[in-house]
Amino acid sequence: MTITASQQAGTSNDDARSFLHDFRSMSTYGATAGGGVDRQAGTLADGQTRNWFRGLVEGHGFEVRYDAVGNQFALLELVPGAPYVAVGSHLDSQPLGGRFDGAYGVLAGAHAAIRLKERMAALAATGAESSGAADARPLFNIAVINWFNEEGCRFKPSMMGSSVFTGKLPAEKVLATTDPSGTTVREALAAIGTVGDFSLDVAAYVEIHIEQGRSLEDNGLAIGLVESTWGANKYEFIVHGEQAHTGATVIADRHDALLGASSLVVAARDIADEFSMDDHAVITSCGEFTVYPNSPVVVANRVELLVDVRSTDPDVLAAADAELHRRVAQIEGRASVRIERGAEHVWAAKAYDEAGLRLAAKSAEALDLTYGTVRTLAGHDSTNMKDIVPTIMLFVPSVDGVSHNEKELTNDDDMLAGVDLLTELLGRVVAGEFVPADRPSE
Amino acid sequence: MTITASQQAGTSNDDARSFLHDFRSMSTYGATAGGGVDRQAGTLADGQTRNWFRGLVEGHGFEVRYDAVGNQFALLELVPGAPYVAVGSHLDSQPLGGRFDGAYGVLAGAHAAIRLKERMAALAATGAESSGAADARPLFNIAVINWFNEEGCRFKPSMMGSSVFTGKLPAEKVLATTDPSGTTVREALAAIGTVGDFSLDVAAYVEIHIEQGRSLEDNGLAIGLVESTWGANKYEFIVHGEQAHTGATVIADRHDALLGASSLVVAARDIADEFSMDDHAVITSCGEFTVYPNSPVVVANRVELLVDVRSTDPDVLAAADAELHRRVAQIEGRASVRIERGAEHVWAAKAYDEAGLRLAAKSAEALDLTYGTVRTLAGHDSTNMKDIVPTIMLFVPSVDGVSHNEKELTNDDDMLAGVDLLTELLGRVVAGEFVPADRPSE
Structure with a gap:
């Protein structure tokens, strides 16, 4: 066995195995014969994945809530009463889509939060002092968000859930939107039962996603720091x-x-x-x-x-x-x-937060991960979030840049390196290195 | 009221009214909001139209039979044991099609046969000698054929029924053909109940159809004699x-x-x-x-x-x-x-029977109808039939050449002139002016 990025970064084999185990379980929902998934927004397969995710995070002490358009919030309270930072992506997919697009980011976010929680618990048990940035005393709570309908294939437009959350689309309009057979978003959400009236203010947002292009692979980089959208x-x-x-x-x-x-x-x-x-x-x-x-x-x-x-x-x-x-x-x-x-x-083409880019670079350097800046051609939920809160977007490589395709692939080592980086970065954000904890929530 | 072509030709007002009445009744089946019809092959609307047609011709003493792929034969026996000449077209339509395409020809064929039968009955009642070609003693029986699935939109290919009848497609292959939802022709025919095991040899075939182009209208002609297909x-x-x-x-x-x-x-x-x-x-x-x-x-x-x-x-x-x-x-x-x-x-581009063209021209001249030769761009059931028996194809004008469209229109006078000509021509064919009655049936 070769030394992997995650081993270099000091992640335990248990953490790595646990992530890969959960990733493979998750990928069985809506699995297609061609090795991909079909979990279009609001379908049975989407609902099953959302409920599987709920079970996973509840087992780790998260509380799960939904807002009016089906965005799913897994809340981890580290500091009672403190503001939240959010990390997330989406579990829905294209028809005949890949297993990684979106789903990787949601699971990576959950695992990063779980690791931070476990480190805090270990520190508390030993009574030891914090030994590094990632173990610093938290100033924020964490919300892992699974945004509703990022893909926009069954119901248009794409990035629907984050558009409502960021005030770009009215919830009522979205709920009345129909798929080609005339079913509304309201009906689809009611059918899978993952809707509520929760709302949350967040102070910052972090997302990790597969690149869906080949620039990281071509340049031999483990991590992309997204500097702007097209x-x-x-x-x-x-x-x-x-x-x-x-x-x-x-x-x-x-x-x-x-x-x-x-x-x-x-x-x-x-x-x-x-x-x-x-x-x-x-x-x-x-x-x-x-x-x-x-x-x-x-x-x-x-x-x-x-x-x-x-x-x-x-x-x-x-x-x-x-x-x-x-x-x-x-x-x-x-x-x-x-x-x-x-x-x-x-x-419009828009830049991501420069302080966020610097913090992500610092985190990658701390773990000895190679990185470079990239631009994202695809839209992501972070494209919406960065318009309302300081936002950091990370990419991991996609083999041959293939995406929206059952053959989409990110290698295990690349996935694990991404989870390590996200853990390191989220730890720093939670410790106040990105936005101050007294920042008024928006 | 102006003098119409049909009045010039000596058709009674009763005949004209009867045809237009039946045409309007027929057009209610599968009627669309835009003034057209949607009677795709093997649908409920197609089945209703076929049953309506059955009722109409049975009321005039025809016997109705179906073959294995749903071709509908309305048999009028004039001379017991004699061979049959056929006249026909199709009652199915495009989705959002016009009322005239195909349906006009089937109804015109039925009315031509009915008029010939009534003239024979009138002659028999008075004991008078035949006074003209159209009243000559018949040597053939008449089959009015409604071919299954000429349009080929729900089930491909087009001209399906006549292709089986003429041996170009095997019936089994056609019956196993599926529509986009996976329903087979066999299932669709069983559902509308218009299928059987009848077979018929015919000695000659005549079809009248709307032009679906504008050459007749542009040239001010009442009738087109189709000399070849494209x-x-x-x-x-x-x-x-x-x-x-x-x-x-x-x-x-x-x-x-x-x-x-x-x-x-x-x-x-x-x-x-x-x-x-x-x-x-x-x-x-x-x-x-x-x-x-x-x-x-x-x-x-x-x-x-x-x-x-x-x-x-x-x-x-x-x-x-x-x-x-x-x-x-x-x-x-x-x-x-x-x-x-x-x-x-x-x-391949193919010519229609030259003797048939001459006989159709003679018939039009006898009725003082203007005519010219045309080519057909569209395929018709006669395109298949002319490959196995002597065949005559006639056109009546289409307003602005519009077709496969709810706005498709042929004026009443033009429809009536066509029925008159078809009656005259069919009378001559039945009297042996086109093919000899001792011609071996094929």
């Missing part, structure tokens, strides 16, 4: 054509919604390619594309599709966005369709 | 990509099935435009396009789509088809996907 403009387009017979209708008479929508998908990729000649500063995607009536011999009368444009540079993002809208007008002409722009979601 | 190559393509996160996966790492499929849709239109610079000799379409897993934040791992290429000229069709396949290879490179070609259906 900006993202997401649009729902509705292409309106006119239903016609595919055989009998001559081209000149067609108003082909499928041609219009397909042209938009191709244009989005063209824009990514054109803007990224030098530095890959623009990424465009279309992940959902639904054709009506979708019959083999009918020219489509409507296509609904989502297009998103992302960039780290706000000026480049604005230029790419303008180009997309110029192309929309061109496509309307060529395909003889009308393209309606429905809902839009815009996230 | 050739059509239809392909099922499956684009294989790899599931990934839309946000986190850089463009270079993507294998985007949606981009590949969209590029194919755009390429198909490009080909139609390029080949049709001069004479619009090529039409391409994509009517069905299904994305997996179709989640907003996932790069698609698979898209299934149907692409068809049609032309009147076999050489042009072959060249357009070769160009399509050259583009497929290009697209595989650009989108980093693999494009699999699944099932294909190829119909």
Whole structure:
């Protein structure tokens, strides 16, 4: 057996085994034949995972509460009456998603909190003085949060639970949101029974997540310190054509919604390619594309599709966005369709807290873990949280950068190194190294 | 009231009123809010329409039988033991289809047969000699056929019933075909109860249908005599990509099935435009396009789509088809996907019976109806039937060429003129003017 990062960092084999054991148990909920999981928000499999998680943390003395939109709070009281710092991510997944995306971060958060609690108990039992930063006297309590519906596949938009928590979306609107079969979030949450009226103020937020890219792997780093999000403009387009017979209708008479929508998908990729000649500063995607009536011999009368444009540079993002809208007008002409722009979601590129980056770096150095700064292309619940409280976001490597795929993989050693770092960092945050304990809660 | 074509042709107002009355009754089955019908093959609405039709023709002394794949035969015996000529079309529709496509032809066939029967009865009652071609002594019996699943939207392929009847598809394969929810044709037919083990040899086939194009309207003609079908190559393509996160996966790492499929849709239109610079000799379409897993934040791992290429000229069709396949290879490179070609259906451009064209022209002249020859872009059951028996195909005008759309419209006068012509023509066919009565049945 080779020496692993976690062994270097002094974690006990018991701690490592315990984490990996729990991770494998968790991954059985919604397990798919292809080695991934399907735990879309508010489904039975999501509910089972949430209840399994509740059982796990209650066994370690946490108290579990839910808010009105199903965010799950596992509360660990270290200092009665003290404010809370939160650590979390999400247990829901894509259909045919991987086992690591989100779930790793929630479990890592719980294990970090459990380790801190056990160290405190050991210190109290021996009466020894604190021997390091991670063992310093706590000034905060800890909430491990499992955010509802980060993925946004069954119910849109993504990052739903943290958007409500951070005041970006009204709870009532979210509860009335329907999935494609007409079930509301309210009904789905009631069905799995994990909803309540709890609310919590937190003083700071920490999240760890798999990278879902390959920059850590390519650079041989154990840990990524997320310095900023990419900006993202997401649009729902509705292409309106006119239903016609595919055989009998001559081209000149067609108003082909499928041609219009397909042209938009191709244009989005063209824009990514054109803007990224030098530095890959623009990424465009279309992940959902639904054709009506979708019959083999009918020219489509409507296509609904989502297009998103992302960039780290706000000026480049604005230029790419303008180009997309110029192309929309061109496509309307060529395909003889009308393209309606429905809902839009815009996230500006934003930096994470600099003091948090420094503290995370210091924690990694204390454990001899290699690290570098990265940007996140994907949205995370921390993207919301950083807008209301000081927030730290960490990444661990993803093999080949594969994500939202059953083949998603983070090696055990990389997972364990992440839990070690999260424990070290959370210990420092709880000890007041990130935000002061007298900081007014928000 | 203006003088209509049918009045010029000497049809009684009772006949006209009776046809329009029945047409309106029929159009209530599966009626949609937008003025069309939704009677996809083997659905409840299709079953209701078939039973309504059975009641109508049984009331006029027809006997109704079904074959193993649900083709409905309304038999009118005029000459005991004589061979049959068939007239027909289909009562099923597209989802949100029009009231006229197919249904007009079935009802027109039934009314033509009913009128011939009544004229024979009137002649027999008066003992008068036959006064014209349409009243000549019949040498054939008449079968009005409602073909199962001409549209091919719920169950693929289209023209299913007539394909089995003409030996192009095995009945067992058709019965095992499933719709998207997994229901088989066998189960759907059993559910609506219109299936049996009848079989019939026919000596000739006549079909009348709405044009679904605008050439008759543009040229001010009442009747189109279909001289040939367009050739059509239809392909099922499956684009294989790899599931990934839309946000986190850089463009270079993507294998985007949606981009590949969209590029194919755009390429198909490009080909139609390029080949049709001069004479619009090529039409391409994509009517069905299904994305997996179709989640907003996932790069698609698979898209299934149907692409068809049609032309009147076999050489042009072959060249357009070769160009399509050259583009497929290009697209595989650009989108980093693999494009699999699944099932294909190829119909060569074929001429209808020349003697039939002459007889239809003679019949139209006898009624003073304006007519011209046309080609059909769409497939019809007659496309199958003409490969096994002498076949005549007639069109009546479609307003603005709109079809496979709730707004599909053929004016009453045009419908009535078509029924008159069909009656005249069917009378001549039954009297032996098209095929000899001693022709061995096939």
